[in-house]
Structures are given as structure tokens and as C-alpha cells.
Amino acid sequence: MPVLTSPDIANKFKERWLAVFPEDQVLDSAPLDDSLTSLHWLQNFSIISTDPERPNAAGPGCPSSLQHHFLRRLGFPRTGTDSPSSPPAGDTAASGMSLHPGSPFTSGSDSQRFPNCAHPTPGYPQIPLQTSPQVEVDYKTNPKVKPPYSYASLICMAMQASKQPKVTLSTIYNWITENFCYYRHAEPSWQNSIRHNLSLNKCFKKVPRQKDEPGKGGFWQIDPQYADMFVNGIFKRRRMSANQYSNSSASQRPNKLVPSYDSIQDTCSFPGVGSKRKHLPSKSNKPVRATESPLLVMEANKMDLLKGDFDLASVFDDVLSGNCSTFEDLDINTALSSLGCEMEVSIHGRQHPAGLGRWCGAGDVMSPSQHISHHQSYGYLDLSAASMECSVSMGELHASQQHPLLRQQQLDQDQPLQGQHHLQHFDEPTSLFPEQSREAVLQPWEEIKEEAQAIPLTLDQGFGLYEGFFTEMPPWE
DNA sequence: GGATGTTTACAAATGG
DNA sequence: CCATTTGTAAACATCC
Numbered sequence: 001m002p003v004l005t006s007p008d009i010a011n012k013f014k015e016r017w018l019a020v021f022p023e024d025q026v027l028d029s030a031p032l033d034d035s036l037t038s039l040h041w042l043q044n045f046s047i048i049s050t051d052p053e054r055p056n057a058a059g060p061g062c063p064s065s066l067q068h069h070f071l072r073r074l075g076f077p078r079t080g081t082d083s084p085s086s087p088p089a090g091d092t093a094a095s096g097m098s099l100h101p102g103s104p105f106t107s108g109s110d111s112q113r114f115p116n117c118a119h120p121t122p123g124y125p126q127i128p129l130q131t132s133p134q135v136e137v138d139y140k141t142n143p144k145v146k147p148p149y150s151y152a153s154l155i156c157m158a159m160q161a162s163k164q165p166k167v168t169l170s171t172i173y174n175w176i177t178e179n180f181c182y183y184r185h186a187e188p189s190w191q192n193s194i195r196h197n198l199s200l201n202k203c204f205k206k207v208p209r210q211k212d213e214p215g216k217g218g219f220w221q222i223d224p225q226y227a228d229m230f231v232n233g234i235f236k237r238r239r240m241s242a243n244q245y246s247n248s249s250a251s252q253r254p255n256k257l258v259p260s261y262d263s264i265q266d267t268c269s270f271p272g273v274g275s276k277r278k279h280l281p282s283k284s285n286k287p288v289r290a291t292e293s294p295l296l297v298m299e300a301n302k303m304d305l306l307k308g309d310f311d312l313a314s315v316f317d318d319v320l321s322g323n324c325s326t327f328e329d330l331d332i333n334t335a336l337s338s339l340g341c342e343m344e345v346s347i348h349g350r351q352h353p354a355g356l357g358r359w360c361g362a363g364d365v366m367s368p369s370q371h372i373s374h375h376q377s378y379g380y381l382d383l384s385a386a387s388m389e390c391s392v393s394m395g396e397l398h399a400s401q402q403h404p405l406l407r408q409q410q411l412d413q414d415q416p417l418q419g420q421h422h423l424q425h426f427d428e429p430t431s432l433f434p435e436q437s438r439e440a441v442l443q444p445w446e447e448i449k450e451e452a453q454a455i456p457l458t459l460d461q462g463f464g465l466y467e468g469f470f471t472e473m474p475p476w477e
Numbered sequence: 478g479g480a481t482g483t484t485t486a487c488a489a490a491t492g493g
Numbered sequence: 494c495c496a497t498t499t500g501t502a503a504a505c506a507t508c509c
Contacts, residue, residue, distance in 0.1 A: 150498090150499065150500085151499080151500075152499085168481095169480080169481065169482085170480085170481090189501065189502070190500095190501090191480095192501080192502075192503085193499090193500060193501065193502090195480095195481070195482060195483085196482090196483085196484090196500085196501085196502095197499090197500090198482080199482060199483055199484080200483085200484085206482080214509095215509085216479095216480060216481065216508070216509055217480070217481045217482075217508080217509090218481085218482085478509105479508100479509090480507100480508085480509080481506100481507080481508075481509095482505100482506080482507075482508095483504100483505080483506075483507095484503100484504085484505080484506100485502100485503085485504080485505100486501100486502085486503085486504105487500100487501085487502085487503105488499100488500085488501085488502105489498100489499085489500080489501105490497100490498080490499080490500100491496100491497080491498080491499100492495100492496090492497080492498100493494100493495090493496085493497100
């Protein structure tokens with residue numbers, strides 16, 4: 001298939017875009033600095049607020065930018081309000097705290113990684129309250145609001161934050177109390193719940209302490225078989241019938257790295273994820289839980305996208321109509337360039353050979369809207385990867401730190417796409433910890449000294465957006 | 478004795 | 494309505 005690089009396509013795309021977003025006209029003519037010609041700024045995308053209302057505190061090194069603009073258009077949430085808590089500036093105690101909801105365990109200094117970007121906040125988790133999206137709940141310092149994470153999620157966060165393949169109960173306690181003020185002041189019964197959860201939840205596996213290891217109690221880890229039940233550290237157990245449970249043991253269940261749109265909708269509703277209770281507890285003395293999550297907002301955005309708030313597909317459809325028969329032919333770089341938004345799609349410095357996006361599916365090639373309306377299991381893989389690349393790995397993360405799908409992408413670049421079932425072929429064991437998933441194959445849960453994996457939420461947001469946008473798969477398939 | 482771990486029971490919320 | 498999930502409480506056992 002020839003890649004359409006025709007300026008006509010680009011112009012038409014631009015026209016359609018501006019028809020939908022006439023306010024972008026100014027962007028079109030805005031002068032661009034060098035930072036806008038690559039996606040280096042996207043290193044910060046998951047960290048720096050993309051909130052348009054927020055001043056561009058990221059500084060000149062962080063584009064203000066068209067790319068942000070474009071990605072916002074694509075439904076990326078405003079990460080400035082994504083995070084579950086927002087410790088005050090200078091609070092350095094949250095070293096293990098999330099930069100992103102759902103991955104409250106991102107480690108490393110982003111200010112070091114992105115020296116040009118002065119973060120207005122360290123990027124601690126914040127969650128908008130349902131009543132006011134502008135109000136952010138600082139779970140790290142606010143003792144009144146119970147974090148909307150299930151205990152399983154909290155345990156998982158703590159485990160990942162520890163950077164160790166196995167953690168002790170006290171480590172879990174400590175992490176939770178350090179990062180969620182509520183539990184510092186709460187009755188210690190929550191610890192009982194933690195213990196109860198560890199014991200009861202099959203996802204958690206106890207690792208007995210070696211006889212020569214001093215200390216109390218054993219270690220706990222996430223059972224690799226169930227690692228894919230956690231997305232960014234958030235427990236996402238699908239409701240399954242007893243029959244399903246009996247017929248789909250973890251060993252039988254094919255590991256799928258990409259949650260379906262359905263599953264994302266059902267279970268990745270971020271703070272709320274894992275905590276299915278969306279209503280306030282009936283007991284009046286119960287703490288208030290924030291119930292609306294960034295991912296919920298994101299889902300809303302996605303739904304807006306699908307419902308016409310912005311019909312990206314229609315834009316592409318219109319652009320493509322009469323010009324090419326398949327969406328995969330679109331050189332989106334050209335299209336985006338027409339908007340002054342240069343998308344440098346590369347994987348670790350390598351230019352993506354085939355443009356940004358590629359549709360994969362088992363049937364005839366369809367237009368995006370057809371993909372959506374027909375609910376086929378198609379995936380716009382490279383666009384997804386690009387989004388992840390944007391948020392995660394632009395020259396910063398090693399392959400071992402990437403989401404498995406990213407590595408899959410790389411593999412696929414070395415091996416051309418085989419067949420049309422690309423999305424369904426993820427033979428690599430799934431793990432909460434990407435590099436550990438690989439380790440688990442050889443030496444399960446061996447001590448990993450490498451810096452903890454950092455999977456900003458936006459990575460999965462990227463998944464969530466694109467996979468959810470364009471694909472739908474039955475759970476656990 | 479306190480921390481840890483297991484088990485049981487129950488209630489509330491939720492989804493099919 | 495029922496099954497499932499989640500949270501909570503409690504009793505009990507084990508270990509350091």
C-alpha cells in the first residue's frame with residue numbers, strides 16, 4: 001500500500017480539522033520552535049499538565065503546544081488533574097508516589113529527566129472531585145477523604161512502589177500510610193482488611209521467608225498469573241460468572257496485554273477502579289470517596305469523541321474519501337504537519353517506517369467509523385504505540401521499561417506484521433511489571449535491580465484511548 | 478505480646 | 494433477583 005503523503009490529503013485533513021476546531025486556526029499560523037518538531041516534549045506529557053487553563057509552567061522547553069492540543073483533541077485527559085493526590089510543593093516524602101493515577105509508583109526524578117521543564121507540581125496524584133472538577137483531592141495530605149482505591153489496588157501500588165518483587169506486609173502498610181493520609185489517621189482495622197485481602201485474593205501470593213532470613217512474616221507478591229488483572233497498579237477484576245471462573249483459570253486464560261474497550265470501561269475507571277462502589281457509603285460517618293476519576297473523565301472524553309463531540313473518525317473518513325481506500329494509507333505525519341503539528345514517530349530514535357498508524361484487523365479494511373460502528377476487533381496499533389511513545393519512551397526509557405506492547409511493537413518492526421490478527425497475538429506473558437514479565441519466564445520474581453518500571457498512566461491512557469477507541473475485544477480473549 | 482496470617486461471617490454495592 | 498465483588502469485623506492460630 002502506498003503511503004499517502006499527498007499534500008492534498010494533508011490539506012484536506014487540515015480543512016476538516018479546522019472545520020471542527022476553527023479556534024485552531026491560530027495554532028496553524030503560530031510560529032513553531034524546534035521543540036514542536038519532535039515529540040521530545042512528550043516525555044513530559046504524562047507529567048506536565050496539559051491543562052489548557054493552566055499556565056505553561058513547564059517552561060519553554062516544554063511545548064505549549066500543538067501536540068498537546070492535538071492529543072487533547074484526541075481525548076487525552078488533562079493530566080494535571082489526573083493524579084490522585086497533590087502533595088504541597090516541597091513535599092519530597094512521596095518519592096514512591098505516583099506521578100499518575102494508576103501508577104502511583106513511578107520512580108525517578110522527572111525533573112532530572114526533564115531538566116527543561118519546571119513542574120508546577122511534582123506530579124503527584126490528584127483526583128478531581130465529582131462536585132467540582134477543579135478541586136483536587138490530595139490524598140497524601142488529606143486525611144478526610146478515603147482514597148478511592150480498593151485494598152487490592154493499594155496493595156498492588158505498594159508492591160510496585162517498593163520496586164521489589166516481593167514485599168512484606170509492613171512495607172505495604174508503610175507505603176499506604178505514607179502516601180495516603182487517610183490511613184494514617186484511620187482506625188487500624190484497615191490493616192486487617194489488607195491482610196484479609198492478601199490472604200483471600202488469589203492475585204496475591206505469599207512467599208515464605210527463607211529460614212535464614214530474619215524478620216517477621218513472609219513476603220507477598222502479585223501472582224504473575226494474575227498480573228494482568230492490574231492495570232497501572234489498579235486492580236481490574238472483571239465480573240465473571242462462576243462458570244467463567246471455572247473455565248478460565250489463569251493458566252488457561254490467554255494473556256492479553258491490551259484491555260478491551262469494554263474492559264476499560266468496566267474496570268479501568270480509575271479511582272473507582274477496583275472499587276466498584278460508586279455511591280457513597282450509606283453510613284453517614286463514612287468518609288467521602290471521590291468517585292470521579294481521571295480515567296472516567298477520559299472515558300467521558302472518549303465517549304465524547306465517539307458521540308460526536310469530536311468525530312476524529314469522520315475527519316479521517318472525510319479526508320480519505322475518494323483519496324484512498326484504506327485508513328492505513330494515511331500518512332498522518334503529513335496530515336499533522338499540515339496543522340503545524342509534527343509527529344516524529346520513532347521508536348528509540350528510529351523513524352517509524354510506515355507513518356503513524358496502521359489498521360489491523362481480521363476483515364476487510366474499514367474506515368475508522370466503520371471500525372467503530374461495527375465493533376470489529378481492529379486495532380490502530382501504531383497510533384497506540386505512538387501515543388505511548390509520546391508519553392513514555394521518547395528516548396528515555398529502555399526497552400525493558402516499556403510496556404510489553406511497545407516491545408511487541410518493536411518486534412513487529414523487525415518482523416513485518418504477520419497476518420491480520422496482530423492484536424490478538426501477545427504470547428508474551430503479561431505482567432504488571434513489564435520487565436518482570438520477562439523475568440518471570442526465566443526466573444520468576446528474581447530480584448530486579450533495575451530502576452522500577454515507569455508506566456505513566458498516559459501509556460495506558462494511550463491504550464485506553466486508541467484501543468478503546470478502535471477496538472473491542474471480549475474480556476480475557 | 479504484638480505482628481502476621483487465615484478463616485468466617487455479614488453487609489453493601491453492583492452487574493447480569 | 495441473584496451472583497459477585499468489596500469492605501468490615503472478628504476469632505483464632507502461628508511466629509518472632
